[in-house]
Amino acid sequence: MTGPSGRFTLGGTLPDAQSLTGATSSLRLSCQELSTHLGVSPQELYFVGDGPLAHTLALAGLPAGPRQVSAIERVELLAQASETLPVSPRGHLLESATEASTYSLGWVNGEIGSTQEIDSWAARIHQSEGLLHSDLSYGLGVLPAPTGWDLASIDARAFGGPTLGILAIKSRTRWSDPLPTLSPRYRQLHVDERLIVEAAAALGAYESLAKKHYERISEFNRDLRAKCAEVAHIDVAGDPAGIPHIITFSVLYAQGEELVRAFAREGFVVASGSACMSTNLEPSHVLVATGRLTHGNVRLIVPYDEPADSLARFIEVLPRIVEGVRQA
Amino acid sequence: MSTPALEIDTSGLRCPLPVLALARRILEVPIGETIAMTSDDPAAGPDVHAWARMTGHTFLAEEESGNGKRFLVRRETTQDLTSGLPEGF
Numbered sequence: 158m159t160g161p162s163g164r165f166t167l168g169g170t171l172p173d174a175q176s177l178t179g180a181t182s183s184l185r186l187s188c189q190e191l192s193t194h195l196g197v198s199p200q201e202l203y204f205v206g207d208g209p210l211a212h213t214l215a216l217a218g219l220p221a222g223p224r225q226v227s228a229i230e231r232v233e234l235l236a237q238a239s240e241t242l243p244v245s246p247r248g249h250l251l252e253s254a255t256e257a258s259t260y261s262l263g264w265v266n267g268e269i270g271s272t273q274e275i276d277s278w279a280a281r282i283h284q285s286e287g288l289l290h291s292d293l294s295y296g297l298g299v300l301p302a303p304t305g306w307d308l309a310s311i312d313a314r315a316f317g318g319p320t321l322g323i324l325a326i327k328s329r330t331r332w333s334d335p336l337p338t339l340s341p342r343y344r345q346l347h348v349d350e351r352l353i354v355e356a357a358a359a360l361g362a363y364e365s366l367a368k369k370h371y372e373r374i375s376e377f378n379r380d381l382r383a384k385c386a387e388v389a390h391i392d393v394a395g396d397p398a399g400i401p402h403i404i405t406f407s408v409l410y411a412q413g414e415e416l417v418r419a420f421a422r423e424g425f426v427v428a429s430g431s432a433c434m435s436t437n438l439e440p441s442h443v444l445v446a447t448g449r450l451t452h453g454n455v456r457l458i459v460p461y462d463e464p465a466d467s468l469a470r471f472i473e474v475l476p477r478i479v480e481g482v483r484q485a
Numbered sequence: 486m487s488t489p490a491l492e493i494d495t496s497g498l499r500c501p502l503p504v505l506a507l508a509r510r511i512l513e514v515p516i517g518e519t520i521a522m523t524s525d526d527p528a529a530g531p532d533v534h535a536w537a538r539m540t541g542h543t544f545l546a547e548e549e550s551g552n553g554k555r556f557l558v559r560r561e562t563t564q565d566l567t568s569g570l571p572e573g574f
Contacts, residue, residue, distance in 0.1 A: 390539055392535060392539060407535075409501075409536065410501050410505050410508070412500070413500075431528070432526070432528040433500060438499070438527060439527050440500070440527070440528040440531060440532075444531065448531070448534060448538070450535035450539065451500065451528045451531050451532050452500035452504065452532055453500075453501055
């Protein structure tokens, strides 16, 4: 399905926020599926145009006060930080989080794959009467979702869904609508109904694929890390215990753009967090915050159904590509 | 801090060229001595740190310098990590 063709209006009547009785059965079912994944009730879900907007609104709707954001979060969250919290080289939060403040800490980092212990952080944060926001985009469908957070934002594209932002706001959380039309009464008006249905279907499909191929992709992750250690001077970011399908590494003395092109010539689509690949010539803030080499960076987000021979070939061509680009 | 044995300016060069220049030119400095590199590449700071960690040299300090920064690194090892790489620096 392609993007929204227009606004969803439920045949001219507004949905009843509490029961979704005005909604079609497929929409109701989809909201239920999504809420089950997130461990909330359908009434605690809100849908907006895209992931970045969901991240923005999540923090913007909380009561005024300090916002402590981990240094590897999305820029939409860091832009609202009163304080940026440092992380370890493997991407784990270092602070003890003992203030009655709002914390924003993502579950799985979309760039380096490191995972945070969200539930144990939530317990600590709640003990000091703080509040936890979590970006849950990248672990959904792969790992059992944490539940201790107070509000969460999700980019549906992370699990192969459409351009859609999802907000999950626990009813206990004091959050008020930063946009006049985001109240429960109007909440579906921001997006096309079909996108919500499509997102739920995508998450279901992604979950079955991830379940089926998790071990295989984990093995690829281990093999790729081992190969990177074998080829001299490759700095692998993230955490070997992180989510298996997100792997980022930097090749010393190589240019990120050249690496991306070289992999493309072999049929592999990879991204890069190097400055030469960014519009503002700044390197990825995630690589900087974790102290990684920023040039020669390659970022892989591996589909769980990527064929075995293609994964094997990636590892096989890696040394040759690295050598070629370093000497180019 | 003692005066650097060698001072290089990589202003105008973008990643990975500043670090590549540093890797080449540090070989002109005796082990235990310091090289200073000036760069206006926003990626140079994190990269010089990471490069020193990966190659075993010691990152000593960084300071503001004109439009960019000046980095001080002490040479620790004899290995020539740049052999086989393009000429030009």
